[in-house]
Amino acid sequence: MxxxxxxxxxxxxxxxxxxxxxxxxxxxxxxxxxxxxxxxxxxxxxxxxxxxxxxxxxxxxxxEDEVLVRSFLKDDRFLLTSPNSYNALRVGTTQLYNKRVVYNHKRHGEVDLNGKKFFFCKTPYFPKKATPEFLLVDLVNHLDSLAEDREMVLKNVIVKAKSMDSNKLKYAVRAYGHTKTKKLLDPVLVQMKSKAHVH
CATH class of the missing domain: 1.10.10 (Arc Repressor Mutant, subunit A)
Structure with a gap:
């Protein structure tokens, strides 16, 4: 042999x-x-x-994308997501993006793996799994890069936020929200809290 x-x-x-x-x-x-x-x-x-x-x-x-990323990073601590994940929130995003975003602890920048583009985003904080609360915060973080009508999406985001678990949302905003996102969503959290006290 x-x-x-x-x-x-x-x-x-x-x-x-x-x-x-x-x-x-x-x-x-x-x-x-x-x-x-x-x-x-x-x-x-x-x-x-x-x-x-x-x-x-x-x-x-x-x-599989996961296999590519794990091998590239030599690490399995990452979250692979895409702006397409926002569509599940039903807040008016309908575009399909050929974009893969990898939240991780090691690399930053755009990398081509097997003919696909991956955007590596180095950040200290990301969840193991993309929860609806995380996706909502992530969407607001990246609102400016979306192709949709941003004002309409934002209005729908506020409505959607009010229907979520306030504790989980509060955690996601604190842990993963950019400064602008916190400014936008904090008043919603305050409203939800005062509503909870009324009931």
Missing amino acids: SRAEELKQQLKPGQVYRREDLTPYSNAVDRHLAQLVTEGVLDKIAQGMYYYPKQSVFGVIPP
């Missing part, structure tokens, strides 16, 4: 590997990687990153 074949034995379909993940299995990792790429065994998807394609009856399944 050739050394390149031995390297191939270590690979699992559907996984993304960094060059340094594979150095223990090869005495000439660059040559072997180049050979496996030429043979179509591996896809080179970014500088120093390779995908071992998973096959289905319909052909090759591209790597």
Whole structure:
């Protein structure tokens, strides 16, 4: 068995590997990687990153966004989201964006992985999961970058906020809101609090 074949034995379909993940299995990792790429065994998807394609009856399944990001960051503490997630809030955003946003602790800037653009946003605070409360705050944080009628969206956001769990929303505003977002949503939280006292 050739050394390149031995390297191939270590690979699992559907996984993304960094060059340094594979150095223990090869005495000439660059040559072997180049050979496996030429043979179509591996896809080179970014500088120093390779995908071992998973096959289905319909052909090759591209790597999942989560797998790409985890391998790129060498970290699983990140939140992968997109402006499309706002549409679930039903506040008037309907556009579809080809944009992936990655909140993480390490990297900042735009990166191309496997032909897709990922916007890495380095921030100390983000939730493990994009809750409706987080998405609402995130939407207001990025209101200026949306293609929709912002005033209409904002009016709907205020209405939506009032129907949410006030404690969860308050936490999301405090933890993740930009200064402008806090200014916009704090009066709503105050109103919700005084309503709660009336009941």
